[in-house]
Amino acid sequence: MEAVFEKLKSLQNILSEKIVLEHKILEMPKILNTQEELLARMKKTFIEKNLDYEKAKTAEAEYRNSLLEAEAKREKAEKNMESISTQREYEALGKEIEDAAGKEQEFRNKLQREIRIISELDEEMKQSQALIEQQEGELEDRRRDIETEVASKEAQMKALSKEEAGLAADLDSDVIFKFERIIRNKMGQGIVAIKSGVCMGCNMILPAQFANTVRLGEEIVFCPYCSRILFYEESEQGEEDFFNDDDSGSLSDLDEMEDEDYTEDFEEDEVNVDFEE
DSSP: OHHHHHHHHHHHHHHHHHHHHHHHHHHGGGHHHHHHHHHHHHHHHHHHHHHHHHHHHHHHHHHHHHHHHHHHHHHHHHHHGGGOOSHHHHHHHHHHHHHHHHHHHHHHHHHHHHHHHHHHHHHHHHHHHHHHHHHHHHHHHHHHHHHHHHHHHHHHHHHHHHHHHHHHTTSOHHHHHHHHHHHHHTTTOOEEEEETTEETTTOOBOOHHHHHHHHHTSSOEEOTTTOOEEEEOOOTTOOOSSOOTTTSOOGGGTHHHHHHHHHHHHHSOOOOOOOOO
8 A cells, every 4th residue: 555655645746736737727818818908998099099080180171161261251351342332331341351350260270279189199099009019019929928838838737647647547546536636625635644643634633443544554545524545654753553442532433424524525616726836
């Protein structure tokens, strides 16, 4: 069994590393989300500015035409001043010239305002376009880097899977299945020592008879509390050859607990956890 435990320890390292790699492979594309969202907002802003630009161009054309009409009306009225003969005609034509000049100035002011808006929007759009192109370039570079990194990690996964297959070849498939589930759910630890009757995974005191079974090392034993595989490791102070059965209960106290806890632990949903590399 000692050789089996050593294989399980090596397998634990491989499975933990694979889980970390799987998590990173899933997370890496999410790095692009922020950049993609920023690019989407920049493009939306550019489209809105472009709409404002088109509206300003339309308004500019309208005010330019209105200005030309007002100028023409004023000039016509001024020419007619030469042919008037009465005071009433002079006053009426003077009012017409004044109104036309007022409209002319109004349209000139509005035209200048639209020209200024168009100039500002044009500059802003040029800057936005440059930033969008820069962001697109950076995003594409980042996407290629991530694809390269993902390919590298997938290659590592493939190599680890090959090692895993070699180690697991002569191990019980049910044990391997449970072992992997435990590692995923227990922070990368699937096999731990028992010292002085205490599980080093969950720090729970185990019944003496159960601890003795682990110490004999004749079979694979799962902790009834945390479900990890247990192996015996002598404490630094040393221990008695075997524990006293009267010290901390017996296996019979855990039979019902094991049936419930194992079923509950192995049927729970898997969770992804970031492990330290």
